Every structure is written in structure tokens, then in C-alpha cells.
Amino acid sequence: MIREIQSQHILQALELGEIESGQGLNQEHGLGRPGDTRWGSHYKTVSNVTALYATIVKVLEKIGSNKIYKDDRVKAITVMSTFESFEFVFMIHLMSEIFGITDKLCQALQKGDQDIVNAMTYVKLTKEGLQQMRDHGWEDFLHLVVCFCVKHDVEVPTMDDMYVPRGRSRRFFAKVSNLHRFRVEMFISVIDLQLQELNSRFDEENTELLICVSCLNPxxxxxxxxxxxxxxxxxxxxxxxxxxxxxxxxxxxxxxxxxxxxxxxxxxxxxxxxxxxxxxxxxxxxxxxxxxxxxxxxxxxxxxxATASVERVFSSMTYVKNKLRNSMGDQLLNDNLVTFLERDLFSRVSDDDVLERFQSMKTRRMLL
Structure with a gap:
């Protein structure tokens, strides 16, 4: 349904001259599930949700108003209520901006051959980008969110009015204005958490150590x-x-x-x-x-x-040690992990070489 409605939107936009046609333009977007250890996938998902916002609204409206989708109608109506709220639009844009600033750093840390000096440069630039957004980016960010809401008919609250929580009792929230809620409790707080995490993981001692190590690079x-x-x-x-x-x-x-x-x-x-x-x-x-x-x-x-290579090993264990092979010992697990992780290298080894090696390990009753 998303694919069909998105195609209709693209055709209408092309007829109105709002977008241009050409090689590599107007690629089809999807809503893939983000991976737990791949932050780049979160950025892609958030970006696609923003790009497909109007399409997703139409899909939810179609499901919620059609009786043939009786099992999903209630879910669609509930999601629609959240999807068309200013708070959701605000948060999805905030996530998109933060993931956009940290994306280069995430990609650099995922590379096994990344130069340490470049990685530390990305850490510094990421911190500066987040700090710049925190100190001077509120007005531009709010304008971006308001323009998006106006385009998609989402009600924009008055920032001087008192904040009214959606679907929850006011008793559990302090009486604050919308400006305080969205700027201080959401915008600034989320950015501060990101900066705190970066400062904790890349403090001065760790940064100095990595920069010193980079001087050995040939x-x-x-x-x-x-x-x-x-x-x-x-x-x-x-x-x-x-x-x-x-x-x-x-x-x-x-x-x-x-x-x-x-x-x-x-x-x-x-x-x-x-x-x-x-x-x-x-x-x-x-x-x-x-x-x-x-x-x-x-x-x-x-x-x-202590880098992402260890995460890849643990992720690979879920493929090697599954429900059907849950009782294998440590040695067999290690051997299977080596062949799985180094599969690019082992793909160059022929089956005949493996059979010959296995045959020569000890005397057997018959040739393999």
C-alpha cells in the first residue's frame, strides 16, 4: 500500500513540476526495521518516516476506515492519533537532526580500517555540531517543525500556552508552558544526553591514547x-x-x-x-x-x-550457535566462528583441499 500511494504522489508531483525526473532521483523508500547495533539503520528509518509521512497517513487512514481490515483498524486509529500530533513530528525531526550530526561518526567507528586520527576528528566535529545545535539551533529547528506541520495539516500549539499531555493525566506532569516542555525538557535534554555519552566514551585520556597510537601508522x-x-x-x-x-x-x-x-x-x-x-x-x-x-x-x-569488531563477533554467534546447535562445546564454537567470520578468506579454499586435509589427519577406512 505504501508503494502504490508513494508512486501516485511521485506522478502527481512530476505533473505539477514540484520534483524533477532523472537517473537516481525519486528512489523508492521503505520502512525497514532498524538494527539494534547499527545506528545508521535508525537514521535511515527516521529519514524514511519523515519522507513518507503523507503516504503513511493515507495508508493508516485507509486501514482505519475500511472494515475489511478489522484486525488492524484499532491499531491504525491509535497510531494515526499519535502520528498526527505535534509532539510526534517534533521528536521525529529531533531524532533526524541528531542522527544526521552523528552519522559520520557512527560510520567511521563501524569501519575496521578507519584511521584513528580521522575518527577522533569526527568525535570533535560531532560534539561541536551538537553543541552548536543546542546553543543556537532552536529557532531554526522550531521553524522546520512548524513548516512541516503546516504542510501536513498538523495542529501547532501556541508556545506560551500551558502544556497538555496527550493521553495521560496532567497530575503526572509539572505545570509548564509548551515552550519549556519542547525546548528545555525535550530539545535541550536530549542533546545534553548525547553530549554526556560522547564525553563519557571519548574523554581526554582516551582521545589522547588513540591519537598517540595513530602516530605508529605507516x-x-x-x-x-x-x-x-x-x-x-x-x-x-x-x-x-x-x-x-x-x-x-x-x-x-x-x-x-x-x-x-x-x-x-x-x-x-x-x-x-x-x-x-x-x-x-x-x-x-x-x-x-x-x-x-x-x-x-x-x-x-x-x-x-574494544571496538566494533567484538560486536560483530557476538552478532555472529547468533547465527552459529542457534537452537539446533545449542549444545556445542567451546572448541567447536570457536572453530565455527573462525570459519564464519573469515568466510571471505575460506571461500578461496577449494573443496578438494579441505577433503585432502581432512583425509590426511588420520588413517580412515575409505577415501572421501
Whole structure:
């Protein structure tokens, strides 16, 4: 029903000249269910609800007024009542604005090969964007919501009047004006929660640690190398690097010798990340020469266990350990997870190689 009504809206808009036709324009939208661990899907859902608002209203009206949908009529009428309220329109636009500001950061944190410096830049820009919206964005945001309500015939309350809760008793709400309710209790409060969460997850210490780690990145001939930040990184691990003059002096001299060596070695010219750097150091046997630098790199490689890669592992467990295979042991679960997570790599292994390997593991009665 949504698809049919949306097609009619597009045809009418094309006839009136409100939209243009062309390749990639007027794509069909849907209302996919957002994923719990994919915040980008929430942004897409909210954006589609806003774009399809008029279409959804017509669908709900059609279901609620037609007796053939007797099982869903009450639901449609209830949803319609909420959907056409100013409070719903206000909140859906607020969610859209916040998800729009945080979308780049969410995408960056979901990438396994994301540069740490870029990710920290996105954190800073996201905080600044939310703070700018909180301090100076109320008038523009309210104007956006009011224009949307006028376009779709949604009643706009007078901001100086007292707030009247929808479907709930006034006794559970303080007597405040609509302006206080929508600006302070909803607009500012939601943005403050987002800022508080970002400040909690990316405080000054965590940000400093990640920026120091990024100085080990070998991309562009070790352009991100910064000796002072790497020395600071060593200070953050006092058990591995005792804070005495001898250890820090040895590390400083080793870092200087190391960077001059790897920049002149062609084998280190096309490395794409810290993990490739560690493997190349082992292949060239330089990890024994620069043992302190190699220790810093190993400590840096431990950090990704706290990123989105772990979430992907736990999400994959729901596919591997399901109701039909609920009693598998830890070893079998680990083996299945490895093959599932690294399926791109295992797809290049032929069935004949697997059979040959399995056949050679022990003597069997027959050939496979």
C-alpha cells in the first residue's frame, strides 16, 4: 500500500513540476526495521518516516476506515492519533537532526580500517555540531517543525500556552508552558544526553591514547610519525615502560633510528596499517632490533578488541550457535566462528583441499 500511494504522489508531483525526473532521483523508500547495533539503520528509518509521512497517513487512514481490515483498524486509529500530533513530528525531526550530526561518526567507528586520527576528528566535529545545535539551533529547528506541520495539516500549539499531555493525566506532569516542555525538557535534554555519552566514551585520556597510537601508522611513508606523542604513549603503560630516564632515553634513540630505517626501506613503503607494519617487522627480523618500538606496536594492536569488531563477533554467534546447535562445546564454537567470520578468506579454499586435509589427519577406512 505504501508503494502504490508513494508512486501516485511521485506522478502527481512530476505533473505539477514540484520534483524533477532523472537517473537516481525519486528512489523508492521503505520502512525497514532498524538494527539494534547499527545506528545508521535508525537514521535511515527516521529519514524514511519523515519522507513518507503523507503516504503513511493515507495508508493508516485507509486501514482505519475500511472494515475489511478489522484486525488492524484499532491499531491504525491509535497510531494515526499519535502520528498526527505535534509532539510526534517534533521528536521525529529531533531524532533526524541528531542522527544526521552523528552519522559520520557512527560510520567511521563501524569501519575496521578507519584511521584513528580521522575518527577522533569526527568525535570533535560531532560534539561541536551538537553543541552548536543546542546553543543556537532552536529557532531554526522550531521553524522546520512548524513548516512541516503546516504542510501536513498538523495542529501547532501556541508556545506560551500551558502544556497538555496527550493521553495521560496532567497530575503526572509539572505545570509548564509548551515552550519549556519542547525546548528545555525535550530539545535541550536530549542533546545534553548525547553530549554526556560522547564525553563519557571519548574523554581526554582516551582521545589522547588513540591519537598517540595513530602516530605508529605507516601510511604515506610514516607521515603521522611523532616522537613526542609516541614517548607519551609509552608513559601511559608504566608496567611495560618504567618511567625512568634510562628507559625513555633508550626508546627515544630507538625511535629515531627506527623511523630513519623504515623510511629508507622499500619493503615498508606500501603498508596499509599497523597490523601490516608488525608483520613486516617480523618478516624482516627488525622486531628484534627495535624491540621497544615493536612492544609499542603490540600494545596498539591490543586496542581494537574494544571496538566494533567484538560486536560483530557476538552478532555472529547468533547465527552459529542457534537452537539446533545449542549444545556445542567451546572448541567447536570457536572453530565455527573462525570459519564464519573469515568466510571471505575460506571461500578461496577449494573443496578438494579441505577433503585432502581432512583425509590426511588420520588413517580412515575409505577415501572421501
Amino acid at each position: 601510511i604515506n611513508s610514516f607521515a603521522a610519525f611523532d616522537m613526542q606523542k609516541l614517548l607519551r604513549l609509552a608513559e601511559l603503560y608504566p608496567k611495560e615502560f618504567p618511567t625512568n630516564d634510562m628507559t625513555m632515553t633508550a626508546l627515544r634513540h630507538e625511535l629515531q633510528f627506527y623511523i630513519n630505517d623504515v623510511r629508507q626501506d622499500a619493503r615498508f613503503g606500501d603498508l596499509k596499517g599497523i597490523h601490516e607494519l608488525s608483520m613486516m617487522l617480523v618478516e624482516t627480523n627488525k622486531h628484534t632490533t627495535y624491540n621497544l618500538v615493536y612492544l609499542l606496536i603490540r600494545l596498539a594492536l591490543i586496542l581494537p578488541v
